Amino acid sequence: MPPGLKDVAARAGVSIKTVSNVVNGYVHVAPATRARVQAAIEALGYVPNMAARQLRSGRSGVIALAVPELQSPYFAEIAGLIVQAAEQRSWTVLIDQTDGHAERERNLVAGLRRHAIDGLIFSPLALAGEELAVESGTPMVLLGERVWHGPADHVAIDNTAAAADATRHLRSLGRRRIAAIGVQDSPSAVTSHQRLAGYRSVLAEAGLESVETPVESFHRADGAAAMARLLDEGEPPDAVFCFNDLLALGAIRTLLERGLSVPGDVAVIGFDDIEDGRFSTPTLSTIAPDAPRIAQLAVDLLAERLGDGPAASGAPRELRVDHRLVVRESTTVG
Amino acid sequence: MPPGLKDVAARAGVSIKTVSNVVNGYVHVAPATRARVQAAIEALGYVPNMAARQLRSGRSGVIALAVPELQSPYFAEIAGLIVQAAEQRSWTVLIDQTDGHAERERNLVAGLRRHAIDGLIFSPLALAGEELAVESGTPMVLLGERVWHGPADHVAIDNTAAAADATRHLRSLGRRRIAAIGVQDSPSAVTSHQRLAGYRSVLAEAGLESVETPVESFHRADGAAAMARLLDEGEPPDAVFCFNDLLALGAIRTLLERGLSVPGDVAVIGFDDIEDGRFSTPTLSTIAPDAPRIAQLAVDLLAERLGDGPAASGAPRELRVDHRLVVRESTTVG
DNA sequence: CTTAAGTACTGCAACGTTGTATAGTCCACA
């Protein structure tokens, strides 16, 4: 019972199509007619029916963003930024939480929502490789490392280089027993693998022994538990590179709980530059990816694929985004 | 070009309507026919077109959740929980970030997306009172205090009582100069007003002077700045009640930076029980609302309004959710 | 043997929108 073009047309004394033309800003409408139609629109409070529009055009104006979890500040930040970037194109963003479940992610890639969304920005956690390469008809942009030569564009920082930067920074403090927290075995844990590779390369270069601590997931509790294990078994480290900030905050918690000083006894660096790290005690050194740029590029890339222009169907592209080392108290001695 | 009922019908040798009947689980379909149709559906990979369905039925299967910002861990958590609760009813949740802009919130309430969503769960920040009372045709559930006798259901904890609990806890430590951080003047800042009321009531009861510190917004940086002002001007407090956990974490940061001990010199309590507070140093005492229940109730309430049952159009209801005091290191002396 | 009720299936119209085709008017230019 909300008013449709029909009702507006009746009130303005014109045809349905003329109202449609006014709504869509078609140029060849007489000013007087336009004014009359506008008035009718205002009066009735007409709002275009998106379902009907989509049915005709095949476009919904909705893109989906799939992230492992919103609870994680990094993903929440990315989500916020992507919503903002999408707004410039007057797209609506449907945020999908996969919880890292492979099944859920598979459904997304298979295009279960095919008809409802125009495109997908996807930060996979459980899936990698060929599984992502399914061609679903819906344009997709991947966030995070390209893991296979699938049909999708992707945007990412150079994880390996960034991890090397972080490790090198710990090295530059003169630390000799540098541990890593965040190792994951699963072949799909690409982020972990790449950060581990960066870490290893620097240690190998320096001739230091690598100390690798596995985690279940990348939350504070995992970091705290991993740190506890590190302290209980064998020689304790004098520096730790955590594969994200949450792990680092958990690790710091354990260290302080045990009466150790950060960075005095153990220097800690994280990865992501979430806001927590700017107000924690000690404040957290970290690798800061250029998140606003990641969001902007992801949306732009999707826009190109969605556009009817020539760029709509080129080869998948790989966009690298800058990162920088942010030194804070957790690695500042003296 | 994705297959439609038409294509399935052709392949199975039945009418379009029969396919529709199979898809919708209509009972009077011969098993043999059903099987044939199912096979055709599988073979073609048919997926119902939601736009067309919505056009016919008026229902989209999408509800919107509007929160001030996803960056804030409390809202991120609520969002995640609501998505889960909605999933049980196979609803999709469209998350909308208002950034606390009044204009954006007004648009939501006015039903700008009217056609695209079946219902709205709304956590208002900039709007209050009559402005929320607009009848848009789309069922709405409010999160947070009922602020006016509008046409919407709402779910909330007893903010004032919870704030009183927090303040009483500080009082029970024997503290005498108890400050509040998070005061906001704006008439729409209902949350702030209610927590302030709870705080004041306890101080008045105890005959203590109330020390009220205003903030721009509820972020860590605001808490840090407010704490700094509190320390610079006048007699420093020996306890602080922050109106949310982010403010508290910011305040703690400032205290530690200045060499004060928490809770030794100043005890600090927050509000929301976000994960950060469980791993910060010191860990943060707080008021924990029953967030899963808030989410579940909000979705259930919306479901009732959306249902065609008798409960669809009763008087607006007000649901109270439990909270509890969580004591951690930031208020544990000795 | 008729009638009623139940089962299995089909056809048509409609949801609200927009692209295409078309028709009429008015002006300018040769």
Next chain:
DNA sequence: TGTGGACTATACAACGTTGCAGTACTTAAG
């Protein structure tokens, strides 16, 4: 005076789905 073009407006047909009405057949009851 005719002809092309720009301008204004309209009618019609789809997009994919489902509600309703209806057909044909089967079974049960009177």
